[in-house]
Amino acid sequence: MASILPASNRSMISDKNTYAGKRFVHVKNPYLDTMDEDILYHLDLGTKTHNLPAMFGDVKFVCVGGSPNRMKAFAVFMHKELGLKGGEEDIKDICAGTDRYCMFKTGPVLSISHGMGIPSISIMLHELIKLLHHARCCDVTIIRIGTSGGIGIAPGSVVITDTAVDSFFKPRFEQVILDNIVTRSTELDKELAEELFNCSKEIPNIPTLMGHTMCTYDFYEGQGRLDGALCSFSREKKLDYLKRAYKAGVRNIEMESTVFAAMCGLCGLKAAVVCVTLLDRLNCDQINLSHDILVEYQQRPQLLISNFIKKQLRLRDQML
Amino acid sequence: MASILPASNRSMISDKNTYAGKRFVHVKNPYLDTMDEDILYHLDLGTKTHNLPAMFGDVKFVCVGGSPNRMKAFAVFMHKELGLKGGEEDIKDICAGTDRYCMFKTGPVLSISHGMGIPSISIMLHELIKLLHHARCCDVTIIRIGTSGGIGIAPGSVVITDTAVDSFFKPRFEQVILDNIVTRSTELDKELAEELFNCSKEIPNIPTLMGHTMCTYDFYEGQGRLDGALCSFSREKKLDYLKRAYKAGVRNIEMESTVFAAMCGLCGLKAAVVCVTLLDRLNCDQINLSHDILVEYQQRPQLLISNFIKKQLRLRDQML
Numbered sequence: 001m002a003s004i005l006p007a008s009n010r011s012m013i014s015d016k017n018t019y020a021g022k023r024f025v026h027v028k029n030p031y032l033d034t035m036d037e038d039i040l041y042h043l044d045l046g047t048k049t050h051n052l053p054a055m056f057g058d059v060k061f062v063c064v065g066g067s068p069n070r071m072k073a074f075a076v077f078m079h080k081e082l083g084l085k086g087g088e089e090d091i092k093d094i095c096a097g098t099d100r101y102c103m104f105k106t107g108p109v110l111s112i113s114h115g116m117g118i119p120s121i122s123i124m125l126h127e128l129i130k131l132l133h134h135a136r137c138c139d140v141t142i143i144r145i146g147t148s149g150g151i152g153i154a155p156g157s158v159v160i161t162d163t164a165v166d167s168f169f170k171p172r173f174e175q176v177i178l179d180n181i182v183t184r185s186t187e188l189d190k191e192l193a194e195e196l197f198n199c200s201k202e203i204p205n206i207p208t209l210m211g212h213t214m215c216t217y218d219f220y221e222g223q224g225r226l227d228g229a230l231c232s233f234s235r236e237k238k239l240d241y242l243k244r245a246y247k248a249g250v251r252n253i254e255m256e257s258t259v260f261a262a263m264c265g266l267c268g269l270k271a272a273v274v275c276v277t278l279l280d281r282l283n284c285d286q287i288n289l290s291h292d293i294l295v296e297y298q299q300r301p302q303l304l305i306s307n308f309i310k311k312q313l314r315l316r317d318q319m320l
Numbered sequence: 321m322a323s324i325l326p327a328s329n330r331s332m333i334s335d336k337n338t339y340a341g342k343r344f345v346h347v348k349n350p351y352l353d354t355m356d357e358d359i360l361y362h363l364d365l366g367t368k369t370h371n372l373p374a375m376f377g378d379v380k381f382v383c384v385g386g387s388p389n390r391m392k393a394f395a396v397f398m399h400k401e402l403g404l405k406g407g408e409e410d411i412k413d414i415c416a417g418t419d420r421y422c423m424f425k426t427g428p429v430l431s432i433s434h435g436m437g438i439p440s441i442s443i444m445l446h447e448l449i450k451l452l453h454h455a456r457c458c459d460v461t462i463i464r465i466g467t468s469g470g471i472g473i474a475p476g477s478v479v480i481t482d483t484a485v486d487s488f489f490k491p492r493f494e495q496v497i498l499d500n501i502v503t504r505s506t507e508l509d510k511e512l513a514e515e516l517f518n519c520s521k522e523i524p525n526i527p528t529l530m531g532h533t534m535c536t537y538d539f540y541e542g543q544g545r546l547d548g549a550l551c552s553f554s555r556e557k558k559l560d561y562l563k564r565a566y567k568a569g570v571r572n573i574e575m576e577s578t579v580f581a582a583m584c585g586l587c588g589l590k591a592a593v594v595c596v597t598l599l600d601r602l603n604c605d606q607i608n609l610s611h612d613i614l615v616e617y618q619q620r621p622q623l624l625i626s627n628f629i630k631k632q633l634r635l636r637d638q639m640l
Contacts, residue, residue, distance in 0.1 A: 117437045175538070
């Protein structure tokens, strides 16, 4: 399906159900296009200092994750998987001018770190979405590849999020705007989640499932850990909470999925969350995996996503 | 004043009003001391793998800030200011095994990065407080030295926080514990804030004031910026909000102070927040300072804190 709208109308399209149609990134801010210059401060990029369409116009996949090292490793891995020219030394941090986030580009794939927690990923997403808008990117799929705590599933399992929920098991994100609280939907792209799940069936030895992902503001008290500097509840209360979460459909816990789903949904990005679990929270709180196992677990979502991306790119080539 | 309690009672002392008394770090978790091992996962340290009392037992000042590079620069600066032996190359990242946070030690001063936002600093604080507890540190002062947006004050001004408030101008931090919301006080150490303010008077050419600091969950919509990917309010609504904040006593906005005040307060750490402002939010939203001015502004809180620390150490030497 060819685009039926000119580029100047790029923020008006909301065709979420096709890879072939031109789905531009929505920026929902009437002030943005009136600005003479837009400085993406935390990315150390800007519309006057950088040619964003030339640098990023061909981006089709954006992968984000908490750790800078992990996102660099993913970029290096994708580079090899896509058979691109050049070695690891050619993959440079595009945001090297700041230490807030790291960003690597390898072919049509952008790999960016977002730090830990909702506020940290939200700053990055605001500036990334503006970047994709300024660069006139279209048909962008964005996937968070992260680590998480599992509930009732074996460590090392990969969870594809069907719904991101908050600490009260509700599919919502509460955004404070000035001094008002606005509730936003945390719906993710169902078709994309299904495609990822189908893709996972072709990868042996990586247990993968779909389930709800709970997003908290805190790693310790908010996730019912008994090993923080503060703990005011009993082991029984903790287990009761986690079991209630399990019953509500939650299979893993992390700290970014609700705002990620909310912002990507509002801005017309096809979005998914794919996290590996490092422990089963029904059994323990501390992460005490050996370095090698930790590294292997962290590669699992990367392997799934690289297979998915390669498949999508082959499909696109066939359609051209 | 000498300590009247043995070291084994270290979590029971709440003498907040003296530098000379032995004020140990409280850990408010009955489970912690029953654990065979405590892995401080995000710091890549642990009680079995590291001799924490030997590594950290002499720490008296902890300075925290968002950016790793800035906290390294502060450690290098403190090292020189304290006249310690060795050069910059000797100041190594103690948390080099992880890319979540950076940590540098120079004499009795620990300098740690905490990333951006409440969740990110909260993970670091849980593990830092446990570290100080395991290392049996006493009489620890902790200061956040950060950057912020000002309201109605000249860019480059340094704000010493008297009270940390939330988006509704209330001195509270709402902590989700399991699925309950617990409201915590965000009171900071008044005496410490006064001492810092007095200290600032001895430093020429750096405008310094005391005021409320507003802490938000978001840099864009939550702080009333018109330049994010999403913006649903008018310029008038923005200005109305910021002016109401000013009237309520708010002089700067950042993203970590409420949870910092709440956690440090509960754990018996003498705590202060000292941030430089990079812009006046009544005039603009974008940070467009030149690199040199940005660097100079960021050094201002560092200069104040290094003077304060040197003064305190001289006082202590005189008392010995």
